Amino acid sequence: MEFIEFKDCTKIYKNGVTGIVNANLNISKGEFVFIIGHTASGKSTLIKLLYREEKPSSGSVYVGGVDVAKLRNNKIYKLRRKIGIVFQDFKLLPKLTAYENVAYSLESYGMKKSEIRPLVIAALDHVGLKDKTRSFPYQLSGGEQQRVCIARAIVNKPKLLICDEPTGNLDPDTSKEIMDVISKINKELGTTVVMATHDKDIVNRMKKRVVVIKEGLINKDTLKGSYKE
Amino acid sequence: MRIFRIIGRSIEASVKSIFRNFSLSMASITCTIITLILVGVGILFSYNINNITKDIENELTIVILMDKEITEEELVNTEKNLKEVHNVDEVKFISKEEIKNDLVEQNETYAKIVETWEEDENPLQDSFVITVKEVKDINETATTIKNLDKVGLVKYGESMVNDLINIFDIVKNATIGLVIALVLVTTFLIANTIKITIFSRRNEIDIMRLVGTSNSVIKLPFIFEGFLLGTIGSILPILIIILGYTWVYNSLSAANLSSILNVVRLTAPNSIIYSTSLILFGIGSIVGMLGSLRAVRRYLTI
Ligand SMILES: Nc1ncnc2c1ncn2[C@@H]1O[C@H](COP(=O)(O)OP(=O)(O)OP(=O)(O)O)[C@@H](O)[C@H]1O
Ligand SMILES: [Mg+2]
Numbered sequence: 001m002e003f004i005e006f007k008d009c010t011k012i013y014k015n016g017v018t019g020i021v022n023a024n025l026n027i028s029k030g031e032f033v034f035i036i037g038h039t040a041s042g043k044s045t046l047i048k049l050l051y052r053e054e055k056p057s058s059g060s061v062y063v064g065g066v067d068v069a070k071l072r073n074n075k076i077y078k079l080r081r082k083i084g085i086v087f088q089d090f091k092l093l094p095k096l097t098a099y100e101n102v103a104y105s106l107e108s109y110g111m112k113k114s115e116i117r118p119l120v121i122a123a124l125d126h127v128g129l130k131d132k133t134r135s136f137p138y139q140l141s142g143g144e145q146q147r148v149c150i151a152r153a154i155v156n157k158p159k160l161l162i163c164d165e166p167t168g169n170l171d172p173d174t175s176k177e178i179m180d181v182i183s184k185i186n187k188e189l190g191t192t193v194v195m196a197t198h199d200k201d202i203v204n205r206m207k208k209r210v211v212v213i214k215e216g217l218i219n220k221d222t223l224k225g226s227y228k229e
Numbered sequence: 230m231r232i233f234r235i236i237g238r239s240i241e242a243s244v245k246s247i248f249r250n251f252s253l254s255m256a257s258i259t260c261t262i263i264t265l266i267l268v269g270v271g272i273l274f275s276y277n278i279n280n281i282t283k284d285i286e287n288e289l290t291i292v293i294l295m296d297k298e299i300t301e302e303e304l305v306n307t308e309k310n311l312k313e314v315h316n317v318d319e320v321k322f323i324s325k326e327e328i329k330n331d332l333v334e335q336n337e338t339y340a341k342i343v344e345t346w347e348e349d350e351n352p353l354q355d356s357f358v359i360t361v362k363e364v365k366d367i368n369e370t371a372t373t374i375k376n377l378d379k380v381g382l383v384k385y386g387e388s389m390v391n392d393l394i395n396i397f398d399i400v401k402n403a404t405i406g407l408v409i410a411l412v413l414v415t416t417f418l419i420a421n422t423i424k425i426t427i428f429s430r431r432n433e434i435d436i437m438r439l440v441g442t443s444n445s446v447i448k449l450p451f452i453f454e455g456f457l458l459g460t461i462g463s464i465l466p467i468l469i470i471i472l473g474y475t476w477v478y479n480s481l482s483a484a485n486l487s488s489i490l491n492v493v494r495l496t497a498p499n500s501i502i503y504s505t506s507l508i509l510f511g512i513g514s515i516v517g518m519l520g521s522l523r524a525v526r527r528y529l530t531i
Contacts, residue, residue: 051439073444073531080441091436105440107238108447110231152440 001065002026003159003192004050009059011045019045019054021216027194029159032186034203035196036227037213043196046213047164050194051083052076064159081109084153084161084191088168090145092137092152098124099133102152109156123151126189127181143174150181154191161185163195167202175199179206200227235446243453246426254458257415257422261462261516264411265509269470271404272505277495278397284494285393286364291371294354294382303379304355310377311357316370318360325353354381364394412516415462419455419520420527426454427528434529444531451529452521459517460510467506474498474505 004027011019020042027033035043048054049061052068061068064082071079092101102123106116124130127147137145146166153161163182167175179202186193197203203210203226210225211218247254295307304322311320329351332339346352359374361367367385375383427434437447475498 077438077441077443080439085439091432091439093433093436104436105442108235108437108440108442110235110446112234156441
């Protein structure tokens with residue numbers, strides 16, 4: 001069994017809107033996969049199914065051998081601890097410093113401060129933010145804030161990093177830097193990366209596997225693909 | 230230990246949150262204070278009322294004055310009959326000689342009056358003093374006794390005492406009702422405070438869920454917050470109860486009121502103020518936790 005498997009997975013929202021239709025998709029450990037498609041095509045839906053923000057209407061989603069759809073509500077946190085998630089809008093806590101934002105999850109797991117510290121420093125180091133640990137989000141640029149988010153996502157050494165348009169709010173140069181950070185994590189830590197994006201330049205430059213979604217259907221799946229209309 | 234670290238961090242978060250929503254927290258705490266002061270006063274009040282009522286009941290007796298012309302034999306018979314009357318507890322015979330001696334001893338005026346009597350003369354009557362098992366039924370018992378042979382006068386403190394006991398009962402029930410209403414209002418207020426906290430921390434809760442914080446750890450700070458609001462609210466009432474009751478007790482003793490109103494004797498503060506404090510603390514913390522549990526169950530859907 002592959003690391004990630006969508007099997008005949010369909011998501012129809014409560015209001016009747018179709019998110020994803022009959023998706024079948026396998027992703028191996030260590031892969032880097034782009035999910036592309038027009039707006040409202042269902043990219044975010046596919047990603048939300050991975051970390052059980054949404055539950056499939058039918059079919060199943062396996063992550064690391066576990067059928068995510070069957071997880072009980074009060075067990076979802078176990079899945080989330082194995083997944084790092086990065087968003088377009090960062091979702092940082094404004095009253096906490098960069099360090100505290102990254103340490104936050106580990107503290108809530110009840111880890112010792114002395115165990116947390118090296119993990120946080122290592123994560124911040126990975127994203128190249130070692131010298132801004134004491135800054136609050138409002139004191140950081142967009143790119144730096146996104147680095148903090150990535151550090152937070154990888155601090156618990158997850159096997160899977162999920163990104164939903166991580167460069168959506170960033171200028172092209174900063175986007176490129178962020179992509180460098182993410183692909184470094186993919187290469188050096190062997191973390192599987194699944195990324196939804198609109199950014200043609202990035203997709204074309206990286207030459208990674210590309211999955212195209214159109215109106216909820218998986219339309220195309222090419223290794224070393226590019227963003228074509 | 231992991232669990233202690235989690236609890237410690239939750240308490241830290243809840244304290245911060247109380248200060249962040251300061252005015253709202255103060256409203257909850259104030260309401261708790263008012264409720265608990267009333268509960269405390271109510272407890273001390275009913276405790277004392279109970280004791281006083283019991284004292285009164287214990288002192289409540291039926292006094293029977295026998296006819297003047299009565300033989301030894303008739304007295305013995307009457308005593309036997311009295312003991313068989315329903316609801317009679319103890320029967321004590323006091324002969325007219327004893328009463329006469331009592332009078333002489335009691336004060337000089339009485340003694341002088343008694344001196345004017347002839348050697349064998351004794352206009353007093355032999356009497357019985359009876360205590361009953363159930364004060365409520367004292368009326369019937371007295372009526373039964375009145376119908377016995379050779380019984381002259383039957384006296385007992387009837388309606389005044391009963392009225393007093395009834396008033397005490399009404400006050401007690403009203404207090405209980407008021408306290409229940411206030412406890413409900415306080416629970417509701419605390420629940421509301423926690424609800425606002427939950428809403429103001431929506432963002433944070435969403436992020437916690439994303440990064441894999443377990444549901445119980447997410448909920449814990451809110452439970453602690455309610456608990457803290459309740460316990461903080463119980464501090465002032467406890468102080469007021471301890472200091473206030475001791476003060477009232479001391480000033481009543483100092484004013485020697487207890488000798489004037491023989492029955493109004495307050496229970497000594499020692500044990501009662503501490504057990505009452507413990508009850509107030511318990512109610513405060515339980516009400517706080519119930520309030521936050523209610524809010525968490527309703528508004529923290531995860
Ligand atoms: N919670 C929801 N309830 C109802 N409908 C939803 C919900 N989330 C998404 N949808 C709908 O599902 C469809 C797919 O949305 P989705 O967010 O997956 O698109 P997307 O490809 O991520 O778009 P974008 O590129 O704009 O982010 C859209 O029509 C959207 O309106
Ligand atoms: Mg989207």
